[in-house]
Amino acid sequence: MTQTVKFYQTGTLTVGNRLLDSDKRTVQASRNRSNALTCGHRACQGCGEALGARYAIDAAMRAANRDLVCVNATGCLEVFTTPYPETSWQVAWLHSLFGNAAAVASGVAAAMRVKGKATRVIAQGGDGGTTDIGFGCLSGMFERNDDVLYICYDNEAYMNTGVQRSSATPPAARTATTPAVGAAPGNVFGTGKNLPRIAMAHGIPYVATATVADLHDLEAKVTRAMGLHGARYIHILVPCPLGWGAASHDTIRLSRLAVESGLFPLFEAEHGEVTATTPIRRRVPVAEYLKPQKRFAHLFRPDAPGAQEALDRLQAMADANIRRFNLLSAEEAVR
C-alpha cells in the first residue's frame, strides 16, 4: 500500500510551502524577491494592480537576473508609484506618454541591441493605455516582433481619472460614463475587444492571460515569456476595489471567481495557437462573481429592468469561454 507523497495537502497552491525545495516555491515566497514595487506607494487599499505589477516584475527580474528596464504607460500604476519626487520602483523605470509605452519600449530594446547589451525590456500599462489609447503602438510592436514583453494590468476601466468606461469594461458594468439607468443599465453589450486574442492574431511568439489569484500560474507565464524573444503579451486581470465597488479584502477572491465562473479564461498561446489552458477547479455561476461588486448591483435589484437578460447574456459569455478553451476538460486541477 504505497502512495506517492504529494505536497499539496497543506498547500502547493499557497505562495510558499515549507516542505518544498526553495527553488520550487514562488518568487514571492522568497525574502530575496526584488520588491520591484516597494512600500509607500499610493495605491488604494487592496489594489490588484499594485499586487499584479509586483508579482509580474519580480518574476521577470528573477528571470532576467535583474537586468531589466520597465517602460510604463500613463495610468493608475504610473500615478500611484511616482508622485513627484518619489518613486516606488526598484527597477530601471521609464514613463513617457499615455499611448506610446509599446513604441518607447521598442526604442529601448533597439538601443540595447545597438549598445550590445542583453538588458531585457518590459512595457506595461493599464487597460486604457493598452486596449484604447496605446493600441496602435502596441499593434505595431507586435507586427514588427520587437523584443519586448508587454504586460497589461486590466482593471476594466479608467480608474485613475474616476472610473470611466474603457473598451475593456465588461457589459452591464456601471462606470461614471455608463450609469446604471434606463432600460439597459450600465455598459452596453458591444462586440467586445479581447486583446489577448487580438495579440494572438498577430502571430507573436507568446500570449498569455493570468490573474492575481493564481500566483504559481502567473509566475510560470512571466518566466516562460522572459525565456522567449520577440513580441510577447501577458494580460493580467487585476480587480480594483474602488472602481468595482468591492471590499478591499476581496481582490484575490474576485480574481479567482472571474476564473472559476469562466468569464476570464486562463490560457497560453504561441504563434497564434492556444498551447495550454488552466482548467476550472470549482465552477461557479457568474452571479457569484458579479454579486460582491457594486458596479453590478443593479443586476441584483428586484424588478430591475433587463437584469435577468443581462445576467443570462453574461452567463452565456462565460459558457462560450468554457467551450472555446475547453476549461472543464480536467475533472479537477490537481497539480
Place this chain on the structure above:
Amino acid sequence: MTEHPFAITLDAGTSLANRTGSWRTSKPVYADHLPPCNARCPAGENIQGWLYHAESGDYRAAWEVLMRDNPLPAIMGRACYHTCEDACNRGRLDQAVGIHAVERFLGDLAIREGWRVEPGPPTGKRVLVIGAGPSGLSAAYHLARMGHTVTIADAGPKPGGMMRFGIPRYRLPREVLDAEVERILAMGVELRLNTAIDDIPRAMAEGGYDACFAAIGAHLARRVDIPAVAAGRILDAVSVLRGMETGAEPPKLGRRVVVYGGGNTAIDVARTARRLGAEEALIVYRRTREMMPAHDFEVEEALEEGVLVRWLSTIRRMDEGSLVVERMELDDTGWPRPTGEVETIEGDTLILALGQDVDTTVIERVPGVEVNKDRTIRVGPDLQTGHPGLFCGGDMVPSERTVTVAVGHGKKAARHIDAYLRGAPQESAPKHAVAGYDRLNTWYYTDAPRTVQPVLDALRRQTTFDEVKGGLDETTALFEARRCLSCGNCFECDNCFGVCPDNAVVKLGPGNRFRIDYDFCKGCGLCAAECPCGAIDMVEEEI
C-alpha cells in the same frame, strides 16, 4: 540644495518616506486559535503540534511533542475512540485526518527505535499511585517527568488495568502494552504488583509518601436478577475478559453465547466469544442500534465478524440451553417498554455486560472522602478528594470511562499534585478560541482522501486474536500527517507575505513566522482573507 537639471526642484526619493500605515482603520494581527482536534482531545494532546513535525518527516520531534501530554501513544493510537477526528475541519472538506493512525505509527516507531524519556531533576517528594491502569500510569509518568519519586501499587498480577483486562488483544496487542509500560518504569517509577492497599492513610504514612493518586478503576460488574435453572452458566463480561489474561486457559463459553448489554464491553466480549470458537455470538439489547452506547465502528466490525444482534429485547429467564426473551417497543419518549410478547432462543451461556461500578470499600474509609450516589468518588476540579493530598481519577470519578479520559486525568492529577507538593496553585494558560471551519480559506487545500488502514481478513478475525487493524507505513503516515489543515495556527505558507499589495508583511525565516510592518500596512485585509488556516485576525484601530 544641490544643483538640479532644468525644471527639477526636488531630489528624487523613495516612496518609503510615505508612511501609508496612517490610512489604516483596522489592522491585521497574527493569532493562534485552538484547533478543534486539540479542543476535543480528552487527554489534552497538542495534536496539530505533533502533526506539524510529522509532516516534515521529523518523527522524533513529533513523538516528543506527543509525549508531553500522552505517555501511551501506541496504545492510544489503537484504543482511543478519537473524538478529535469527529471535530476535524477536514471532515467537511473531504475526510477527517486519520489522527489515530499517525499517532499509532509514531508510537510503534518509538517502540521499534527504543526512544526514551528522561525523568526530571529530583525534587525529593514521594508520590504513591494506586492502580497501574491508564490513569495511574499516566500520572506516574508525568510526576516522574516533574522529578517526583513515584511508586505504583496494583492489586493485579500484571500492569495495564482495563487496558489489559478489558481491551481484547485483537484491538491492543500485549507487546505494545508491555513496551509502553516498560518505558514508564524505565524512568525510575517503581511498580509493585499483587499489592492491594487496604488502608491508604497508613500506607502513605508508612511509605513516607507526600501525596497519593488513586485510580483503581471500576471492576465490579453490575448484575440483574435473571431466573435460571443452571446459574453457573451466567457469567459477567469483566470476568470473562479478565479470564482471557489471567487463566491458564481461556474460559469455556459453550457453542451458543448470548451477551446482554449494548456497550463497548458487550461488543468486546461477543467478538472474543467468536474467536474462542462459539458458533453463535448473539448480543441482546433493550433498545435500538442508534441508542447503543457502543461505538458504531465497533458494532460494524462485530457484525463483519458474524456477531448477531437482537435489538429491542430483554432477557426474562434462562433455561437449560435456551433463554426466554421479551420484545420491547419504544414509547413516545423513546424509552423501551415491554410488550408481553415472548420468544425462546437457544443459548448455552449468558454473559452480562451491563456496566461496571467502583469498588469503594477501601477509599470510603479514608477520612474526608465522599462517595457519590452512583458509587463514584467526589473530587474537586483539581481531582483532589476531601482528604488533603489524596487525588482520584479514571473510572473512579464521574466522567466518561475511556482510556483517553483516564490518561487525561493522570496528566491533570499530576499537575495538581505537583502544585500541591510545591504549595503553589496550579495555573493553566487561558484557552484560545476554537478555530472553526469558517475561519479557513479552503481554496488553498486540494483534495487528498484519507489513507485507509489495512484490515485483517475475515477468517483470521473469527479464529485468532491477531490485531484486526494494521498500521500505516512511513509513506502513508507522512501522507496522512500532511493532510492536516493546521486550523487556526500559522504553518508558514507565505500567503500573507505574498498577497500584501504594500509589501507590509515581513518574513522572519523558518520557524519564526511573520511580522506586520504597520508603518506601511493600509489595513486592506487581504492577508487575513487569503490566510488558508485563519491565523490572522483583523482588529479595529482606535482612531
